[in-house]
Amino acid sequence: MFNRFSLLVLMGVCAVIMTTRAQDSTPSPQEITIHVVQRGDTLYHIARQFNTTIDAIAALNGLSNPNSLFVGQRLLVPNAESTATITVLPQTSETIHVVQPSETLFRIALRYGSTVATLAEINSLADPTLIFVGQRLIIPATQATQSAPYPAPISNVLLKPSVFTEGATGSITLETQAAVTVSGEFLGKPLNIIANADGTRHASIVGVPLFTEPATYNAQFTIAQANQPPLRVSIPITVMSGNYAASNINITAEQQALLAPAVEEFELSTIAQLASRFTSERFFEGTLSLPAAAPMNAPFGTRRSYNGGALNRVHNGADFASPPNTPVFAAANGRVVMADLLNIRGNTVMLYHGQGIYTLYAHLNAINVTLGQEVTNGQVIGTSGATGRATGPHLHWEVWVNGVAVDPIPWTQQSFP
Ligand SMILES: [Zn+2]
Incomplete structure (x- = not known):
């Protein structure tokens, strides 16, 4: 008697669950996300964002006109299991x-x-x-x-x-x-x-x-x-943190015009834009080679002030103490994407090595390559000098990865990815 009753109750519970599963297409509360409509949102974008459909959102919110969203509107969005991060x-x-x-x-x-x-x-x-x-x-x-x-x-x-x-x-x-x-x-x-x-x-x-x-x-x-x-x-x-150091640099009155933020910003954004181009092929394997047969005398990342001013600049390359007119080498196989005279960097060569990896060589005296030319690892692409905003002859070397200037030295020790 007692067992039969239990069995009946159990069957009843099962039936309820099965009924709910079979008939109820409304997701349970934990499967719903409330999305507050933002400026520029469309149902299409919201549906994509939550991996659902416009129809599903419209049905859940009783929207007769899916185009009449307003900013701040609270929308119930079915939160498909697969969208959980x-x-x-x-x-x-x-x-x-x-x-x-x-x-x-x-x-x-x-x-x-x-x-x-x-x-x-x-x-x-x-x-x-x-x-x-x-x-x-x-x-x-x-x-x-x-x-x-x-x-x-x-x-x-x-x-x-x-x-x-x-x-x-x-x-x-x-x-x-x-x-x-x-x-x-x-x-x-x-x-x-x-x-x-x-x-x-x-x-x-x-x-x-x-x-x-x-x-x-x-x-x-x-x-x-x-x-x-x-x-x-x-x-x-x-x-x-990179725990980079800080230093002051003294430059001449003539060079001071080149400290104008607009000059620096323009040059930097030109390079950053060029360095943001990505293709998946790669022209070299392993690490980058050093660009000069000279010791490094200023590391990447140092916060800089000029003539005792504010520490509002940063050194986004590594410097090598190359004597004037000594060879500058391509750090890897690549293609010349810039061979030009810039305000701050002076005579500059920029190479593309594939997979969003770029190297840049600045303050050159002579440039030995032309735009579009293919170069090989170790090829002499120019000679060192002091053109642009340089306090003396040296090679300023930059490495850019997917639009971001990074410390070049780790690239000479290990390869990415
Ligand atoms: Zn430098």
């Missing part, structure tokens, strides 16, 4: 770090999410306080994320390095079990994605702009696969 933690592969001036093992460990003890052990360092500039250290993969489970079809997420630095380059690589197409954005900019032939490896090279606040930012990716709803994932990436 899944946070995935990256896996980092082993990398080599070349010790820089003023670095300590502690700072290096912090940068890569490792510990002093781990680095000392893996590199057989008897005394962790004794490291030297130029020393190559093995940085292990971050153990915490080694067995991170990924939502299908993702099989791996790799960051290089595991922590990004303001003013430096990083890369984000997604590997998948099946062919997919990937789009993404980071730091408010769409990412240029480099896909392999079978569509299972998607990499993007990121230039982190100088002055990016140290914080953890999410890279957002949408992974589209044939006959599957798109997968949206969010990858947290930490950006740390």
Whole structure:
């Protein structure tokens, strides 16, 4: 008797659930998002943003005229399961770090999410306080994320390095079990994605702009696969400070006209625009070569003041103490995209190396190449000089990645992605 009653109740509950499932097409509250209409929103854009249809939104909100949206209107949007953004933690592969001036093992460990003890052990360092500039250290993969489970079809997420630095380059690589197409954005900019032939490896090279606040930012990716709803994932990436130094530079009264922000801005935006062009082929493998047979005498990223003024400028290249009229070398195979006399940089050559990677050589005395010319790694493209806003003969070398000026030196030590 008691058992039969229980069974009946159970059947009744099942029936209720089944009825609800079968008849009710209205999503339950957790499957609905409230979207406040913004200036410029259209139903089409909102539907796309939430991976749903105009009809579904119109039906849910009882909209008779889908064109009559107003700013501030609260719209119920069916939140399809596939639009939920899944946070995935990256896996980092082993990398080599070349010790820089003023670095300590502690700072290096912090940068890569490792510990002093781990680095000392893996590199057989008897005394962790004794490291030297130029020393190559093995940085292990971050153990915490080694067995991170990924939502299908993702099989791996790799960051290089595991922590990004303001003013430096990083890369984000997604590997998948099946062919997919990937789009993404980071730091408010769409990412240029480099896909392999079978569509299972998607990499993007990121230039982190100088002055990016140290914080953890999410890279957002949408992974589209044939006959599957798109997968949206969010990858947290930490950006740390570059700890760049500050310096003052004295220039002549004549050169001071070139300090006008408008002159500097115009030149910088011209270069940035040129450096924003992206194609997925690449003209070189591995690292960049050094552009001069001379020591570096001013690093990238230094905050600068001129003639004791405000520290409102930044050095967005690395300088080499090249004597006048000594050869300047192409840092890799590429194509000349600029061979021109600029106000601040003087005689300037800019090369494109593919995949959004550019190098720039400034203050040249002579330019040996012409626009559109193809050059090879190590080819003499000009001679050093002091043209433009230079305080003496030297080579000013810049590297641009997808429209952002980055520290060139790491590119001579490791390759991205
Ligand atoms: Zn410079």
